[in-house]
Amino acid sequence: MSIGYACIVAGNQELSLKSCTLKNATPDKLEEITAYNLDILEKILEYNIRNRIQLFRISSDIVPFASKKEVIFPWQDLMKEKLERIGEKAKENQIRLSMHPGQYTVLNSPDPDVVERAVLDLVYHTEFLDLCHMKSDCKIILHIGGAYGDKITAKERFIKNYKLLPQNVKNRLVIENDDKIYHIQDVLEIADQLGIPVIFDVFHHEVNPPKENKIVLEWLSLVKKTWQKKDGIPKIHYSQQLLHGKPGAHSETISLSDFMDFFYKIQPNDVDIMLEVKDKNLSAVKCILATDKKGNIKSLENEWSLYKYNVLEHSHSIYLEIRSLLKDKSGYPVIQFYKLLECAMQTPVDIGQQRNALQHVWGYFKDQVTEQEKKKFMTMLEEYDQHKNDVAKSKRYLFRLLEKYPEPYLKNSYFFTEL
Numbered sequence: 001m002s003i004g005y006a007c008i009v010a011g012n013q014e015l016s017l018k019s020c021t022l023k024n025a026t027p028d029k030l031e032e033i034t035a036y037n038l039d040i041l042e043k044i045l046e047y048n049i050r051n052r053i054q055l056f057r058i059s060s061d062i063v064p065f066a067s068k069k070e071v072i073f074p075w076q077d078l079m080k081e082k083l084e085r086i087g088e089k090a091k092e093n094q095i096r097l098s099m100h101p102g103q104y105t106v107l108n109s110p111d112p113d114v115v116e117r118a119v120l121d122l123v124y125h126t127e128f129l130d131l132c133h134m135k136s137d138c139k140i141i142l143h144i145g146g147a148y149g150d151k152i153t154a155k156e157r158f159i160k161n162y163k164l165l166p167q168n169v170k171n172r173l174v175i176e177n178d179d180k181i182y183h184i185q186d187v188l189e190i191a192d193q194l195g196i197p198v199i200f201d202v203f204h205h206e207v208n209p210p211k212e213n214k215i216v217l218e219w220l221s222l223v224k225k226t227w228q229k230k231d232g233i234p235k236i237h238y239s240q241q242l243l244h245g246k247p248g249a250h251s252e253t254i255s256l257s258d259f260m261d262f263f264y265k266i267q268p269n270d271v272d273i274m275l276e277v278k279d280k281n282l283s284a285v286k287c288i289l290a291t292d293k294k295g296n297i298k299s300l301e302n303e304w305s306l307y308k309y310n311v312l313e314h315s316h317s318i319y320l321e322i323r324s325l326l327k328d329k330s331g332y333p334v335i336q337f338y339k340l341l342e343c344a345m346q347t348p349v350d351i352g353q354q355r356n357a358l359q360h361v362w363g364y365f366k367d368q369v370t371e372q373e374k375k376k377f378m379t380m381l382e383e384y385d386q387h388k389n390d391v392a393k394s395k396r397y398l399f400r401l402l403e404k405y406p407e408p409y410l411k412n413s414y415f416f417t418e419l
Helices: 027-050 080-092 111-133 149-161 167-172 183-192 202-207 216-224 256-266 281-290 297-314 316-325 334-346 351-362 371-385 391-404
Strands: 005-006 057-058 097-101 141-144 172-177 200-201 235-238 272-275
Touching: 005 281, 027 057, 027 080, 057 272, 080 371, 097 111, 097 202, 111 149, 111 167, 111 391, 149 183, 167 172, 172 183, 183 200, 183 216, 200 202, 200 216, 202 235, 216 256, 235 334, 256 281, 256 334, 272 281, 281 297, 281 334, 297 316, 297 334, 316 334, 351 371, 351 391, 371 391
Parallel strands: 005 057, 005 272, 057 097, 141 172, 172 200, 200 235, 235 272
Antiparallel strands: none
């Protein structure tokens, strides 16, 4: 079983993709951006390898405007070597890749132009994975689409249009239940007629269940039967409800206690779990470490090095409690660690604790900075105390100092994530 995340690496400003407007999408600009994005993708894979993440969804925007007819850009030829290198890195490290076209890729639309654009988009996604030489277990996920006032006819239109797709697209396409129209029973009925795999989105199922009353394990059993050997291990999507958000809104982070309840509930099913959550890789690492039966205290110490100053600006008492928890080098208190971490991050930020955290981080530079830099930081602290600026201004200044006076321990700290 693998646990993964989608598209974006949270907490690392150096791993962001680039884009441009359609107006500025010249061939030279597109080549420059695509080459850059593929280099970033390779670095994301390296991040995943370091963190034992073997399930990753590639952003559809990796090649800007690739499926638009009006944009002529032979990315397939220009990026051939980069794509092959990315594919080799993924395969060597057993990273299962996927892609998920967005909401405007609608195969069952009654508008032929919309369907044509959807097919072009599916062809692009398929070409990308094919050029990486990924196996057929690396899938493209698609929702059924709209109902257009007649759900039965819309389902029939999806089936008809699917049958017209190129075979290499069919080899990768899997379908998923959504949170508004097509519940898991609808999707299973379509899959039965087409002989294609189904992604079971557990959260969508909670929001949009079918009338037929089955427990999650029963639906999961039916979903698994749609996957053949060539399709690889069945995949599911897992999310949690955003507190006080509208139904179906994804949470900022995965609550570990709820995830572990679900994890144990579905055992011994062998499924890959794609997390759909706003903090992306941060939750993936959390869930991977929590389900690791051979966990090592060093993994938690590394996590602590990334989170510690975030915790400090929320709660000094929890900061001390986590430090104490990690003193025992023979244990692996992963559940307790993340329980405390989640508690700290849910605690309102305290102005005094924020100042304390800023000073702790300042301590890494204070013996290297110039007198002018020292004076500037002290002035910022005074202004902060007097509510004349917010903490972000001081963090940005510390981040600039970090670039001037490199400190490996702080390099990837989540303290600077929101800048």
